[in-house]
Amino acid sequence: MxxxxxxxxxxxxxxxxxxxxxxxxxxxxxxxxxxxxxxxxxxxxxxxxxxxxxxxxxxxxxxxxxxxxxxxxxxxxxxxxxxxxxxxxxxxxxxxxxxxxxxxxxxxxxxxxxxxxxxxxxxxxxxxxxxxxxxxxxxxxxxxxxxxxxxxxxxxxxxxxxxxxxxxxxxxxxxxxxxxxxxxxxxxxxxxxxxxxxxxxxxxxxxxxxxxxxxxxxxxxxxxxNPLFYFGIIGLSFLIAGGVIGIYIIIDWLKNIDHIPLTILAVTLIIVGVQIIMFGIQSDIQLANQREFLHEVRKLRKER
Incomplete structure (x- = not known):
């Protein structure tokens, strides 16, 4: 060539x-x-x-x-x-x-x-x-x-x-x-x-x-x-932080020690982590749709 x-x-x-x-x-x-x-x-x-x-x-x-x-x-x-x-x-x-x-x-x-x-x-x-x-x-x-x-x-x-x-x-x-x-x-x-x-x-x-x-x-x-990866890392960080605090609370609860504030924090971190991961999943779906749309647009341009 x-x-x-x-x-x-x-x-x-x-x-x-x-x-x-x-x-x-x-x-x-x-x-x-x-x-x-x-x-x-x-x-x-x-x-x-x-x-x-x-x-x-x-x-x-x-x-x-x-x-x-x-x-x-x-x-x-x-x-x-x-x-x-x-x-x-x-x-x-x-x-x-x-x-x-x-x-x-x-x-x-x-x-x-x-x-x-x-x-x-x-x-x-x-x-x-x-x-x-x-x-x-x-x-x-x-x-x-x-x-x-x-x-x-x-x-x-x-x-x-x-x-x-x-x-x-x-x-x-x-x-x-x-x-x-x-x-x-x-x-x-x-x-x-x-x-x-x-x-x-x-x-x-x-x-x-x-x-x-x-x-x-x-x-x-x-x-x-790759929004699922991006937001997944952030969400996973919250989940891990919440899980570690939750494990600490469970261990101390078995010793009859009350940790209401930490319990609230652990639950909050877990909920936030799950929400961020769900946001990542939704963003990933939107990105896939956008790429499919752009692919069709380029295909039509080539056919013209």
């Missing part, structure tokens, strides 16, 4: 990528990808100058964070296909065709899966473990396993990108993109890609701090894709 490279916009968010940005742009140009958009987060080195001199269109980011850069860049993209790639030269531009190819066959999004083959040697053990845990958490909370939700190498159709409701300003943007793919019931292709060690600049990710933030983002976004 011939790849229409002239119909593809290569989007590269950058922040202090002076050692690598020129290399990436030149590689894409050599392959035949001529529309390269660099959105720079106010780098203090020569990233913008090198990107512009190498042949890319450069936009200075208005806000802060990778998410803000991605959201801002969407407004400037007109081509029907988009490649998103990090500017640190850890991904291979030669694999861009492999990411675009599924989009030509009807897929909405392609994920470049780093967590395969010999790529694991490029990860610190803590980062690799964190990635696997977050992917598992995403599967549990969103009901879909996407292999590598934090990858920085993806491809989209413009239509699928414009359907997304994106708000995350920082590194949580990859998680939000994955959650939106689930919410919109997008067809997502998983393509293995090579992943190299970062050279010339330090990573901007803190494994513990950013890992916890991404975990919270996964859980928070679950209320749109």
């Amino acid at each position: 011939k790849i229409p490279r002239e119909q593809v916009c290569v989007l590269i968010p950058t922040l202090n990528e002076e050692p690598t940005i020129g290399i990436i742009i030149l590689k894409f140009l050599e392959i035949g990808y001529s529309d390269i958009l660099v959105i720079d987060g106010n780098s203090i080195d020569k990233t913008r100058e090198i990107a512009s001199a190498s042949g890319a269109t450069v936009i200075v980011q208005e806000g802060k964070g990778k998410g803000s850069a991605f959201i801002q860049a969407i407004k400037h993209i007109k081509k029907p296909y988009i490649i998103l790639i990090d500017g640190d030269n850890t991904y291979d531009p030669e694999q861009a065709d492999a990411l675009i190819s599924p989009l030509l066959s009807g897929y909405d999004q392609t994920i470049g899966n780093r967590l395969c083959g010999t790529n694991t040697s490029a990860f610190h053990r803590l980062n690799l473990l964190g990635n696997r845990i977050l992917n598992w958490l995403f599967k549990v909370s969103h009901g879909r396993y996407l292999y590598d939700i934090l990858t920085g190498y993806r491809a989209f159709t413009l239509e699928s990108l414009q359907r997304m409701r994106l708000y995350e300003e920082g590194f949580g943007i990859e998680t939000e993109i994955s959650a939106e793919a689930v919410r919109n019931d997008d067809r997502v292709a998983i393509i293995p890609v090579t992943y190299g060690e970062r050279v010339g600049s330090d990573t901007k990710l803190d494994p513990i701090h950013d890992g916890l933030k991404i975990g919270r983002t996964i859980y928070r976004l679950a209320k749109l894709n």
Whole structure:
């Protein structure tokens, strides 16, 4: 299948990528990808100058964070296909065709899966473990396993990108993109890609701090894709708290000690927990109906 490279916009968010940005742009140009958009987060080195001199269109980011850069860049993209790639030269531009190819066959999004083959040697053990845990958490909370939700190498159709409701300003943007793919019931292709060690600049990710933030983002976004899981966790917490207090009361009651206030609290927690779980069930039913409705709308659009 011939790849229409002239119909593809290569989007590269950058922040202090002076050692690598020129290399990436030149590689894409050599392959035949001529529309390269660099959105720079106010780098203090020569990233913008090198990107512009190498042949890319450069936009200075208005806000802060990778998410803000991605959201801002969407407004400037007109081509029907988009490649998103990090500017640190850890991904291979030669694999861009492999990411675009599924989009030509009807897929909405392609994920470049780093967590395969010999790529694991490029990860610190803590980062690799964190990635696997977050992917598992995403599967549990969103009901879909996407292999590598934090990858920085993806491809989209413009239509699928414009359907997304994106708000995350920082590194949580990859998680939000994955959650939106689930919410919109997008067809997502998983393509293995090579992943190299970062050279010339330090990573901007803190494994513990950013890992916890991404975990919270996964859980928070679950209320749109899996409300039963989201509200179920809250309801279960109330049920457990009420149950623990109830067990304590029963044990003490057997010793003839009266705990009326605690009894009221235990019953209240249990009732609240059950109600929240029931709310989650109702929300889950409504979400299923909404997805069915959207599926029928898209089906009718394709038939027209």
